[in-house]
Amino acid sequence: MATLVYLEHHDGELVKGSLGVLAKARQLDDEPAAVVCGSGVRELAAEAGRYGAARIHVADDVALEAPLPQPRVDVLASLVSEQGFDTVLFGASVLTADVAAALAARLGAGLNWDLVDLQVRDGELVGTRPALQDSVHVEVGWSAEPRLALVRSGTFDPVEAGGDADVVDVAAELEDFSRRAVMVESAHAESEGPSIEEADVIVAGGRGLGDPEKFGLLEELAKALGGAVAATRAVVDAGWYPYAAQVGQTGKNVSPKLYVACGISGAIQHKVGMQSSGTIVAINKDPNAPIFEYADLGVVGDLHEIVPKLTELVRGRKSA
Template identity: 75%
Template structure:
């Protein structure tokens, strides 16, 4: 299964999702190749080697400086044809979705998208993706080659192996139509803290908050913990919080060390986006909320009382050092704040 992974980069750093896909490909195959396309990107090859690439193809051209898909489709198509790759993998982003779709059309290849796992079964590559509004998982395959796949954001964590990659520069030959588009301006969303894809701690809010004004409780706790704020689909659909923070169905998949769910019932559509978290902490007034079935620590009580107290304890230093030991810190905070309205329960 000769595989090449398309590596996206930003600000001279390879993207976390791309590196996660690269590591998974190396786990499945061993010797896996990577493609880095851009301007002055050869310095990224060493990073790709440390995260699993045995060989890195470098495509450099001024036309590749802007994050536009068509020039990258040209480069990827030429590479697949000339080197006989039968599998091309992408970490899903806006750019890679365009590149993967264009490459599939160019090569008349099959493309599976939104995959949350990859495996080898009887020598064949098999993907897993959610279906029916993320309520079930189905295995998917390919009828021919090359096989193309887009992996859902946050599915695979990068694992540094410490390897060193062979580097090969490739000639960049672009179709005339591929250079017709010009990027006039590129803007980046400003954020005070880490993104939900990269954060070690996420505090997420649901409809149980009662209204958009109460997201301040979530924001304050996230800030105290040095984490990011996330939201459920119901909250986003109601206009309470931006779509960029949505976890779960049609949103993002995250895998932080600690995931604090505030006022979230825990429907399967949300679970699929955060089940990779090391520790899940749930705060909900309903003791029968589904989220308690898979939470490591559950707090039953009024979130409007519990969350401010947790924030206060973190700011005062009671659990600031412990929270990075995942559930231990939150368990300590609950013990300090225990009252008639709060109790903890463990997954098990």
């Protein structure tokens, strides 16, 4: 195999999800290569050697500074064609999903997404993709090379296994249409207080809360349980709760020991951010809410009654 792993970076660090994919690539291919695109990223790229990359291609160009997909597609398309990579792997994110799909179109290649495993079986690459609310696992493959794959975020952990790697410069020759969309503002939210990514317990709220003030109920319960409060995209976009607390595909990926979902239907956008939680408790009025499909304990009922009562019970137990 000649494998290329796309490494995403943010705020001067390689993203954990893509380093996890690199660790997986190393199980499939003794000498996987990596590629990093950005501006002023040569030093950062070199770090990928520690995580198992045998060779690192770096496209370092001011035109690649903003995290926009299309200039990256141009870089990858020529790299894959010139170097003859037969497999290109991505850790899924907002950026890489767009990069991978456009690259597939450009190269006339097959892209499988949302994979939770990759294996080589009888010399063939096989991916595992959960489908229909994870009720079935589909084994997917490719009928031609290059084979492109997006791995579900948080699936694999990074492994510090390697050493130094060769760093090779790649020219960024961009298509005219790839430069037309420009980023004019990047308003990245700063988180305050304990981050939901570090909390052992998360109490999360969605549209089913009814109005923004009801987050107070969740804050009380979170305090009693010694945890943090999180929110779905719908309520964050509606301005009910800060973006820093958003769990989901766009938002944070969390895996606390306990996740209490209140008034959350459980759309896939939310699910991908919290499905690796240890125990999931869901409280929702709608007995058909998809979240019940993957909750360990599903409570069909009114959260406005149950949550305050539960808070009292938890407090009582802790003070006893």
